[in-house]
Amino acid sequence: MSPDDSSVRxxxxxxxxGTIAMRAAGYTVTLACEYCGTLIDATDSDARIITRYxxxxxxxxxxxxxxxxxxxxxxxxxxxxxxxxxxxxxxxYLLFNPYAGYRWLIAQNGQWSLGTMxxxxxxxxxxxxxxxxxxxxxxxxxNTARVTRVAGEFYWRVKVGEEVRATDYVRPGxxxxxxxxxxxxxxxxxxxxxxxxxxxxxDVDPPPAWLPGITPLAHxxxxxxxxxxxxxxxATLSFLGLLVLLILLGGTMxxxxxxxxxxxxxxxxxxxxxxxxxxxxxxxxxxxxxxxNVEQGWVDIDVSFVDRxxxxxxxxxxxxxxxxxxxxxxxxxEGNRSQTLKVASLPAGTYDLVVDVQAHHWGSSGSFxxxxxxxxxxxxxxxxxxxxxxxxxxxxxxxxxWLAVLMILVPPLLMLVLHILFExxxxxxxxxxxxxxxxxxxxxxxx
Amino acid sequence: MSRSSFLYALWxxxxxxxxxxxxxxxxxPFADGGRTAGAYRAYGPTHK
Numbered sequence: 001m002s003p004d005d006s007s008v009r010x011x012x013x014x015x016x017x018g019t020i021a022m023r024a025a026g027y028t029v030t031l032a033c034e035y036c037g038t039l040i041d042a043t044d045s046d047a048r049i050i051t052r053y054x055x056x057x058x059x060x061x062x063x064x065x066x067x068x069x070x071x072x073x074x075x076x077x078x079x080x081x082x083x084x085x086x087x088x089x090x091x092x093y094l095l096f097n098p099y100a101g102y103r104w105l106i107a108q109n110g111q112w113s114l115g116t117m118x119x120x121x122x123x124x125x126x127x128x129x130x131x132x133x134x135x136x137x138x139x140x141x142x143n144t145a146r147v148t149r150v151a152g153e154f155y156w157r158v159k160v161g162e163e164v165r166a167t168d169y170v171r172p173g174x175x176x177x178x179x180x181x182x183x184x185x186x187x188x189x190x191x192x193x194x195x196x197x198x199x200x201x202x203d204v205d206p207p208p209a210w211l212p213g214i215t216p217l218a219h220x221x222x223x224x225x226x227x228x229x230x231x232x233x234x235a236t237l238s239f240l241g242l243l244v245l246l247i248l249l250g251g252t253m254x255x256x257x258x259x260x261x262x263x264x265x266x267x268x269x270x271x272x273x274x275x276x277x278x279x280x281x282x283x284x285x286x287x288x289x290x291x292x293n294v295e296q297g298w299v300d301i302d303v304s305f306v307d308r309x310x311x312x313x314x315x316x317x318x319x320x321x322x323x324x325x326x327x328x329x330x331x332x333x334e335g336n337r338s339q340t341l342k343v344a345s346l347p348a349g350t351y352d353l354v355v356d357v358q359a360h361h362w363g364s365s366g367s368f369x370x371x372x373x374x375x376x377x378x379x380x381x382x383x384x385x386x387x388x389x390x391x392x393x394x395x396x397x398x399x400x401x402w403l404a405v406l407m408i409l410v411p412p413l414l415m416l417v418l419h420i421l422f423e424x425x426x427x428x429x430x431x432x433x434x435x436x437x438x439x440x441x442x443x444x445x446x447x
Numbered sequence: 448m449s450r451s452s453f454l455y456a457l458w459x460x461x462x463x464x465x466x467x468x469x470x471x472x473x474x475x476p477f478a479d480g481g482r483t484a485g486a487y488r489a490y491g492p493t494h495k
Contacts, residue, residue, distance in 0.1 A: 226449075227452070231455050234455055234456050238462065249471070282472045282473055283472075283473040284473030284475070285473075316479045318479075323492035334492055334493065341479040342475070342479050395475075397470075397475035397477070397478065400469050400474075400475045408458075
């Protein structure tokens with residue numbers, strides 16, 4: 001569909017003499033000179049000047065007369081005006097197609113929206129408005145939008161300084177605007193265009209990516225919400241995959257048990273067990289150290305896997321302890337008689353397990369004898385503490401699992417933080433009641 | 448699938464691959480092995 005070129009009429013600007021094309025002849029009421037900005041009455045056969053402006057014509061991102069196809073319709077930009085509400089300013093291009101009528105192309109902060117005027121008022125539902133099957137929440141109210149600059153042709157008598165009272169309702173990607181003055185009310189739905197759409201249609205720069213510190217448009221959907229929604233299924237699948245790997249690869253096998261005994265406050269005991277054969281590659285080892293009869297004392301347990309061939313040593317340490325007593329609150333106990341050690345990445349080979357243990361007694365129960373070597377009193381006559389070591393190939397590292405879960409969650413969590421920053425900046429502009437949970441939930445919706 | 452979802456899926460596959468590699472090598476940055484030298488040892492009950 002293309003407009004019939006015979007509908008284009010030219011006339012001379014009575015102010016500067018420039019040739020002006022009137023592209024919607026028959027519909028256009030007011031025409032602004034592209035060269036000097038003078039407003040001309042298009043209905044007057046003598047092209048009467050309505051208002052004369054000598055200010056410099058704005059350099060437009062879309063020169064008037066440019067044609068572009070949006071949503072399957074070829075539009076021609078015939079008018080341009082700049083508006084401001086005192087806080088923000090934006091530009092509106094009037095698009096025309098003789099078969100489809102008029103549309104507005106609204107540009108603000110590098111974002112572009114396509115506005116369609118409604119022929120029927122939307123349905124009110126509480127504070128919300130329902131139009132075109134979509135629910136809109138109130139956002140801006142009682143602002144006055146004032147025309148600050150104008151060029152091209154329009155279907156009403158537009159002039160600089162013209163004011164309307166504007167109320168806006170939003171949902172992600174859409175804005176429903178009510179503009180009213182003393183004479184009329186008009187409703188417009190504007191839909192945010194993607195960078196690809198506006199670039200393909202009118203070859204303008206795509207909208208800039210949002211960064212913290214930039215104020216988004218009221219109806220700009222959070223780019224992070226879309227990512228978050230797309231990522232959660234992937235994160236869930238990855239988590240389930242990790243669980244499967246944890247179950248499949250975290251087991252232990254071929255346990256071997258060794259035991260030894262140490263006297264509390266007695267000499268350190270060192271004993272070598274083995275051989276422990278690791279046939280393949282690198283693997284983890286799990287050592288469970290249990291001291292079933294330690295009481296009122298502790299046992300230092302140093303274990304070392306020593307490669308018989310290279311004498312490389314892989315060490316780990318456990319502290320088993322048990323204390324108990326009676327006080328005004330009753331019986332108490334603390335300490336753990338069992339520790340599980342995990343030694344990572346042992347190369348294949350034949351190992352000896354070298355165990356050094358020393359048991360100690362705590363407190364004043366039992367009998368004590370003076371030890372000349374250390375110059376202290378030590379428990380005497382206490383039964384030896386038994387140490388049982390169970391060594392198995394393999395280990396289940398929960399730390400690896402949680403580290404992987406954290407790495408999977410870092411990108412969505414980063415997106416969540418950016419989404420919150422984005423929505424905070426968007427909702428901070430809201431007039432009336434402060435943003436509530438519904439506003440935040442609406443921010444997660446898709447356009 | 449959007450480009451960002453594709454990249455995130457690649458990231459997750461990479462994490463799973465790293466986990467699998469660590470599990471097959473019996474590796475963990477938080478293993479007890481080799482901890483003896485720097486281990487802090489405190490003895491005795493903390494009960495008050």
